[in-house]
Amino acid sequence: MAKTVRPEKQYALKKWWNQKYLQFMVIPGIIWMLLFNYVPMGGIVIAFKKFKITRPIADAPWVGLQYFKEFFQDSNFSDIMINTLGISLLKLFIGFPLPIIFALLINEIRGTRFKKISQTISYLPHFLSWVVLGGILTTWLAKDGVINDFFVTVGLLKEPVSFLGQPKYFWGMALITDTWKELGWSAIIYLAAISGVDQQIYEAATVDGASKLQKILFITLPSITGTIALMLILQISGLLNSNFDQILILKNQINVSRSQVIDTYVYQVGMTMGKYSYATAVGLFKAVIALMLLLIANKSSKKLLGRSLY
Amino acid sequence: MSKITTSKIKRSKGTILFDTINTLIMLIICFLCVYPIWYVLVNSFNDAKDAMMGGIYWWPRVFSVENYKTVFEDSSVLRAFKITIGKTILGTGLNVFFTAMVAYPLSKQNLAGRKFYMAMGTITMFFSGGLIPTFLLFKNLNLLNNFLVYIIPAAFNFFNLLIFINFFREIPASLEESAKIDGANDWRIFIKVILPLSKPVLATIALFAGVGQWNDYFGGLMYMTNRVDLEPIQTYLYRMVAQVQSNQVAGSISASNITAGDTTSTSIKLAAMVITTLPICCVYPFLQKYFVKGMMVGAVKE
Numbered sequence: 001m002a003k004t005v006r007p008e009k010q011y012a013l014k015k016w017w018n019q020k021y022l023q024f025m026v027i028p029g030i031i032w033m034l035l036f037n038y039v040p041m042g043g044i045v046i047a048f049k050k051f052k053i054t055r056p057i058a059d060a061p062w063v064g065l066q067y068f069k070e071f072f073q074d075s076n077f078s079d080i081m082i083n084t085l086g087i088s089l090l091k092l093f094i095g096f097p098l099p100i101i102f103a104l105l106i107n108e109i110r111g112t113r114f115k116k117i118s119q120t121i122s123y124l125p126h127f128l129s130w131v132v133l134g135g136i137l138t139t140w141l142a143k144d145g146v147i148n149d150f151f152v153t154v155g156l157l158k159e160p161v162s163f164l165g166q167p168k169y170f171w172g173m174a175l176i177t178d179t180w181k182e183l184g185w186s187a188i189i190y191l192a193a194i195s196g197v198d199q200q201i202y203e204a205a206t207v208d209g210a211s212k213l214q215k216i217l218f219i220t221l222p223s224i225t226g227t228i229a230l231m232l233i234l235q236i237s238g239l240l241n242s243n244f245d246q247i248l249i250l251k252n253q254i255n256v257s258r259s260q261v262i263d264t265y266v267y268q269v270g271m272t273m274g275k276y277s278y279a280t281a282v283g284l285f286k287a288v289i290a291l292m293l294l295l296i297a298n299k300s301s302k303k304l305l306g307r308s309l310y
Numbered sequence: 311m312s313k314i315t316t317s318k319i320k321r322s323k324g325t326i327l328f329d330t331i332n333t334l335i336m337l338i339i340c341f342l343c344v345y346p347i348w349y350v351l352v353n354s355f356n357d358a359k360d361a362m363m364g365g366i367y368w369w370p371r372v373f374s375v376e377n378y379k380t381v382f383e384d385s386s387v388l389r390a391f392k393i394t395i396g397k398t399i400l401g402t403g404l405n406v407f408f409t410a411m412v413a414y415p416l417s418k419q420n421l422a423g424r425k426f427y428m429a430m431g432t433i434t435m436f437f438s439g440g441l442i443p444t445f446l447l448f449k450n451l452n453l454l455n456n457f458l459v460y461i462i463p464a465a466f467n468f469f470n471l472l473i474f475i476n477f478f479r480e481i482p483a484s485l486e487e488s489a490k491i492d493g494a495n496d497w498r499i500f501i502k503v504i505l506p507l508s509k510p511v512l513a514t515i516a517l518f519a520g521v522g523q524w525n526d527y528f529g530g531l532m533y534m535t536n537r538v539d540l541e542p543i544q545t546y547l548y549r550m551v552a553q554v555q556s557n558q559v560a561g562s563i564s565a566s567n568i569t570a571g572d573t574t575s576t577s578i579k580l581a582a583m584v585i586t587t588l589p590i591c592c593v594y595p596f597l598q599k600y601f602v603k604g605m606m607v608g609a610v611k612e
Contacts, residue, residue, distance in 0.1 A: 021495050022414075022415035023423075025411050025412065026415040026427060033430060033431060033434060033468075037439075039439070039447050040446075040447050041438065042439070043443025043444075046442070046443065046446075053449075105332050109336065110329060117340075118339070121340045123594065127521055127590045129526075129586075131544045132587055135550070135551045135554075135579060135580075136346050136349070138554055139554070146349070184339075188602055192603075211322075213328075249552075253556065270441060271445070276442050280443060283440035283441060294436055
């Protein structure tokens with residue numbers, strides 16, 4: 001027996017045994033991941049099978065791409081895709097730069113105390129749940145809500161508008177409420193990056209007579225490009241993730257034509273209508289595109305900026 | 311004002327203008343972040359029937375603690391709170407300990423199979439089975455309508471693991487070596503040396519995991535198919551919000567305001583929202599210095 005074991009293999013086993021405590025600590029984590037991450041990945045096969053909840057997956061007959069075809073021919077397909085992409089692109093083009101600007105501005109505050117307080121306060125909404133915020137928003141955005149009261153009093157609106165009761169406002173509401181919740185939190189990473197910039201560069205620039213704006217544009221921004229690129233890759237790879245919680249809570253029967261996104265559709269079709277195979281196919285379609293987007297974004301960032309996720 | 315000499319340098323007009331506008335912007339943002347909570351707070355302390363007329367923005371018009379009394383007397387709300395507290399404590403504790411335990415060996419470069427383990431975990435960050443296969447797995451594991459569904463699937467988190475790994479690497483190796491010479495094995499080193507030195511990162515992950523548990527409504531919505539008594543408070547609130555939403559659509563907002571004694575469904579909702587939100591508002595400012603670091607470490611991994 002011992003003859004057949006190659007020396008390297010023997011060495012590996014020995015090394016493993018020498019680390020037995022460490023290995024025993026890591027193995028429960030691997031088992032957890034196999035069970036809770038990899039078993040559901042295997043469960044994706046039901047997208048290609050006619051699965052009924054009363055029988056095991058193995059017994060379900062294969063149907064190939066039938067459910068994918070069904071989704072592409074679904075009368076809701078174009079609405080769902082447009083909403084998913086529309087809301088995400090809006091968040092990408094407008095929601096992405098705002099935290100950077102916020103971080104730059106907060107960095108320019110002179111009083112350390114005021115700086116710290118405003119920073120702390122800006123994180124607050126991040127820690128509130130979408131359910132609580134949803135409770136506030138649905139009352140505020142109603143016709144007799146605070147927002148309408150304010151805009152009518154100030155004169156920006158002639159008469160109250162039902163913001164969540166009209167499809168055309170939904171994308172805007174999704175963008176504004178998300179920005180409101182996450183602005184301060186998203187800025188943390190940029191602030192941390194800014195604080196790592198060498199102070200001497202600023203001093204040198206001050207001596208050379210650079211203005212505040214010049215310092216921001218030519219020192220701070222270039223110094224944090226790496227972080228910005230990283231966050232951009234992550235954002236692009238999540239382009240089809242249009243914040244499930246937020247949309248599920250703000251969505252209603254009337255605005256559904258502009259608020260239904262892939263994630264909420266999967267939930268609705270799968271959980272409330274029990275079409276498991278169909279919902280899994282829709283979810284898989286999303287996951288595959290998301291993965292492709294990630295790979296593309298990562299590759300282009302590697303090429304353009306020499307920085308990548310992996 | 312300040313003793314720092316730079317303030318004596320004369321600021322240009324442009325700089326003064328910039329600073330003023332900047333301060334104003336910050337004040338507006340701070341107001342927008344705090345006001346929602348204030349609004350809920352003052353309305354929850356207002357008499358319910360009076361509050362139905364609206365217009366309470368800055369201070370309660372008719373002060374009353376009746377809403378809170380009703381909430382604390384309602385056994386179903388109280389039970390939902392207990393579930394939330396229970397799952398937050400258990401879930402957070404387990405997540406922090408278990409994730410740290412797995413992260414410690416992976417922070418060592420010479421661990422056999424390390425690359426394979428890390429690759430396995432990284433894949434989970436970018437690809438998952440999705441909603442339905444996960445639901446079916448939980449069903450097969452008998453986790454549906456089971457309190458453990460809040461705890462076990464949330465016991466581990468790969469992103470948090472990366473934060474732990476980065477932190478553990480900063481701990482000087484000499485500390486572990488000296489413990490080893492004294493005869494401690496890796497497990498003992500982890501418990502007696504590493505964990506006590508890792509309080510900042512433990513606090514960070516505890517906050518992330520704790521807020522996640524506290525704010526989660528979806529677990530209760532998805533996996534409690536016939537055990538309403540195991541629902542957390544956020545799921546309870548979600549149902550109330552969804553109810554108001556559908557009533558608004560039906561055009562009968564006032565009809566949603568079911569009056570019961572001196573309270574309305576809305577006023578009870580407001581009081582429950584305050585009680586749900588308050589613990590988080592109290593905790594996070596104290597943990598701030600930790601999690602800012604933690605976020606950064608997590609983002610710049612490797």
